[in-house]
Amino acid sequence: MTIYTAMPLELVLDGLGNEPGPFVETTVKGMTVQLVPVAPGVGRIVRLLTAPLDSYLKPEFAPGQLIGYLPQDAQNGTLPPASSPSDFAGYLV
Numbered sequence: 316m317t318i319y320t321a322m323p324l325e326l327v328l329d330g331l332g333n334e335p336g337p338f339v340e341t342t343v344k345g346m347t348v349q350l351v352p353v354a355p356g357v358g359r360i361v362r363l364l365t366a367p368l369d370s371y372l373k374p375e376f377a378p379g380q381l382i383g384y385l386p387q388d389a390q391n392g393t394l395p396p397a398s399s400p401s402d403f404a405g406y407l408v
Contacts, residue, residue, distance in 0.1 A: 341384045346370055350384065358384055 320327055339350045339358060346366035350358030360380050363371060370376050 339384075340364065343382060343384050346376070348376070348382070348384075350382070353381065356383055356385070357381055 318324075318327060336351050338361060339352055340347060341350060341358075342348075347364040348366075349361040349364055351361055352358050358381070360376060360378050360382055362378055363376060366376070374380070375382075
């Protein structure tokens, strides 16, 4: 591959070896989504992995939107220590 640029090569290739952040795959409203955790129970949508076709057109599921989700332990029926179901009352599931 040949790159023609007036910029220094160090600036062009800066960050090439960096891996993207930790992703979380979870189920929200019956859809499997890939998220980047922002805060406990809140994630930024990276992409929809499995969803009905009309979900791809909804702006609330567009990449970059913030969405609440339950931790994987809570989805399996067990809650993390020192948590109660009322802690997760506002999450979308």
